Amino acid sequence: MIEDPTAPIDFPALTRPGPRRARALMIQGTSSDVGKSLLVAGLCRAFTRRGLAVRPFKAQNMSNNAAVTPDSDLPPGPDGQIPRGEIGRAQALQARACRVTPSIHMNPVLLKPQTLAGSQVVLRGRVLGNCRAKVYHKMKPQLMPAVLDSFARTAAEADLVLVEGAGSGAEVYLRKSDITNMKLAQSADLPVVILGDIDRGGALAAVVGTHALLDESERARVVGYIINKFRGDLSLFEPACTLMTKRTGWPWLGVVRWFEGAARLPAEDSLALERPAEGEGRGLNIAVPQLSRVANFDDLDPLAAEPGVSVRWVKPGTPIPRDTDVVILPGSKATRADLEVLRREGWDIDILAHVRQGGRMLGLCAGYQMLGRVVRDPQGIEGPPGETPGLGLLDLETEIRGEKHLVELDTRDRTSGCRVTGYEMHMGRTQGPGLERPWLLLEEDGHARPEGAVSADGRVAGGYVHGIFGSDAFRAWWLQQVGAQASALDYEARVEAALEALADHCEENLDLDALLALAR
Structure with a gap:
């Protein structure tokens, strides 16, 4: 736990590249x-298609949906290999839109919420520790040198850097500790476009209110505003845009209509789970308890995309439906705390009854840990030190440890005979007799590495691999194991098609030449 916000941070040497060539x-x-991440992803792909070297950048992201990067600020291991890092999944998607490999420098500071008042702080792939919000806000100015260094490194290899702010840029009460909105814009000399959301209502007040809260130097940095998620007759809204421009003096840069394909792209955070689910009542029914600190929930997107599968997120206060075929426990940033959530909601009783009646269970990462007999956290890494009984469906025990395990996977599973891609990202180590029946046998350096565990009757299984259902052949094999039929879905092609459609949408709704001219 980080308690002293003034304690020096051991940075690797920060070497600022030469003059920036990138706009x-x-x-x-x-x-x-309001749709910042999605709009930036669309612009990344649109400008990349025009032949520009484009890179995304977000100084600080708060999300439990993360992606593994091939680089980090950690020193090489004994084998000489650079340890992996992690960034927000939104920036990884934006890197994909740019057709480049994701890097820690695209999102140097990642906050992963663990409690209502604190988060794990990850700086350029290094876990600094857990931190209460009040302490973190005092610590942030120390992180600005690394943020500016990462921005300079990102810009050094680009023609255009598209920088995403965080939350609202008008939270002026946080101005002293800001590292990701106006203070970053001023420090890196960035022109700013304000993005408002008409779908939630109040766009007029939001844009004019933003102008009112910014100081003169910040207002002068704004080169215009865009209204996002518009539906309906634009002529009815144009008077509001005229009024916004009159009140702020900022140019109106366009209105982006609602993009129907957004659901086909990985979501940034759990706000997406509040939207209506697709596929209710189709074929195989999968229920997923919506944990309080759910993480990497896009693991389930490929299953939800299958025409014969219904993935239903079970919200607090709602029992697991009786017609459920498979219950999946997803990842979590606080395994013990979410085990308590399972019990508080009565989902543990539903799950045990489901398994007793012949239903199937799958646990992914923290969900896998929950299937065991106990989860221990003696160092208090995820919360107060202690241990919490698991569901007891697998003969395993897990201990949360300080070192984070980050691995990218592109291998073959001998159990299914399928190629498997994905990643591992966890701080727990699991052991016990249950490991004698592994869920997967992953090929590694010429031998098979056991991964996860499966019950004797084959109905309860789990493992640490995230993103595994994005592998089409494996997804088809798994669906067959649980009594369902896979389609011919090419999931990666589906994501690529959605990015192309998003870029087309940006081209149709905005003047990209004008936006490029505003970049400097």
């Missing part, structure tokens, strides 16, 4: 969830 443009929102 840059920053997108700041009037609030969270």
